[in-house]
Amino acid sequence: MEFKMNTDYSLLNSNNFDLFLAPRVGKLTEIFSRHLDAVDDDRAINIVDFGTNDGRNIFPFLKIMIEQIRCRSTKRDINVVLNDLPTNDFNELSKNAEAFQKDMNDQCLYVMINPGNAYRRCLPRSSIDLGTCTFILQWVSRSVKLKNQLLYFPDHMVSDLEKSEITCLAANDWKSFIQSRSWEMKKGAIIHVGIPTACKDFFQICSSTFYQLFQKGVISKEELQNTTIPMYHFRSETDIKAPFKDIDKEIDVKLLDLSTRKLRHYENKDIVDCVRSWMYHSMMDGLCQTRNNDEANDICESFFDDLKVHLSDRKWLDFEMFDVIFQKL
Numbered sequence: 366m367e368f369k370m371n372t373d374y375s376l377l378n379s380n381n382f383d384l385f386l387a388p389r390v391g392k393l394t395e396i397f398s399r400h401l402d403a404v405d406d407d408r409a410i411n412i413v414d415f416g417t418n419d420g421r422n423i424f425p426f427l428k429i430m431i432e433q434i435r436c437r438s439t440k441r442d443i444n445v446v447l448n449d450l451p452t453n454d455f456n457e458l459s460k461n462a463e464a465f466q467k468d469m470n471d472q473c474l475y476v477m478i479n480p481g482n483a484y485r486r487c488l489p490r491s492s493i494d495l496g497t498c499t500f501i502l503q504w505v506s507r508s509v510k511l512k513n514q515l516l517y518f519p520d521h522m523v524s525d526l527e528k529s530e531i532t533c534l535a536a537n538d539w540k541s542f543i544q545s546r547s548w549e550m551k552k553g554a555i556i557h558v559g560i561p562t563a564c565k566d567f568f569q570i571c572s573s574t575f576y577q578l579f580q581k582g583v584i585s586k587e588e589l590q591n592t593t594i595p596m597y598h599f600r601s602e603t604d605i606k607a608p609f610k611d612i613d614k615e616i617d618v619k620l621l622d623l624s625t626r627k628l629r630h631y632e633n634k635d636i637v638d639c640v641r642s643w644m645y646h647s648m649m650d651g652l653c654q655t656r657n658n659d660e661a662n663d664i665c666e667s668f669f670d671d672l673k674v675h676l677s678d679r680k681w682l683d684f685e686m687f688d689v690i691f692q693k694l
């Protein structure tokens with residue numbers, strides 16, 4: 366699956382740190398401090414951000430955590446690993462990573478880039494001390510064909526088979542994410558994962574806007590079916606807790622904290638520009654199976670024009686966020 370974001374994603378979403386991670390900094394500092402106090406060797410401390418995009422949204426958090434380490438030791442090596450899929454814009458990430466390193470002015474800080482799929486192992490065994498992963502678990506690991514929907518939402522124009530395929534895929538992805546991290550974490554290490562959920566009406570509006578292109582004859586039935594954004598936004602608290610119930614050799618972590626909060630996304634922004642930054646490539650992927658690039662792009666533009674009309678009374682999108690913190694036993 367050729368999955369990536371537009372290069373303006375991070376600029377358009379530049380307040381993601383304030384929205385997603387800032388409210389959890391107190392709790393994470395407290396738990397991470399306990400882990401640092403318990404570390405009884407002088408190995409490097411490794412901090413990882415999975416699905417970092419161009420890095421912009423994680424640097425404020427990294428600064429705070431690096432200060433925590435420096436309060437305890439000025440000389441200890443700190444490795445920051447910035448992960449994203451190989452399709453990410455790594456040029457932009459490299460520039461931002463270099464600027465971050467300069468700004469930190471710390472001789473013992475090393476910033477590294479790690480192309481890899483977070484649903485698999487990306488780092489060596491027992492290496493991570495602190496990990497973050499914000500706003501990526503809603504992307505499933507492969508595309509699922511949905512006959513009538515652009516973005517999956519339950520209960521409308523979706524078959525039981527489609528529903529069960531995407532729900533199982535999302536459950537397996539979450540389990541694989543935890544299994545992979547469990548392998549990579551040091552004893553006592555912690556990972557924070559921010560998982561968005563709900564926002565059903567927005568998904569419904571997107572799907573019906575795309576379906577109308579089929580009804581107007583702009584796209585064919587085949588194109589309607591080929592074009593699905595590989596996303597699952599409907600995990601429940603039970604789904605989130607499920608993998609932690611099977612602690613064994615492969616999942617050797619415990620759920621430390623699970624909470625949910627309401628979020629207002631894209632406030633004071635052009636909602637369609639913001640969502641275009643993560644929808645566009647998946648749509649092009651589907652449409653380019655039958656159209657050339659220009660035709661596919663024109664269809665996307667008609668879709669976003671129509672979406673603007675259908676969302677004209679919205680000042681923001683409401684959804685919820687699960688904050689999950691787990692720890693290696």
Ligand SMILES: C[S@@+](CC[C@H](N)C(=O)[O-])C[C@H]1O[C@@H](n2cnc3c(N)ncnc32)[C@H](O)[C@@H]1O
Pocket residue numbers: 368369370378381385415416417418419422448449450453481482483484498499500501504506643
């Ligand atoms: C919505 S952006 C979030 C970026 C950033 N974490 C933030 O909070 O602003 C999702 C990012 O996750 C990446 N991503 C999606 N699936 C991934 C996977 N399986 N492994 C690693 N990165 C992934 C995408 O390439 C994209 O950069």
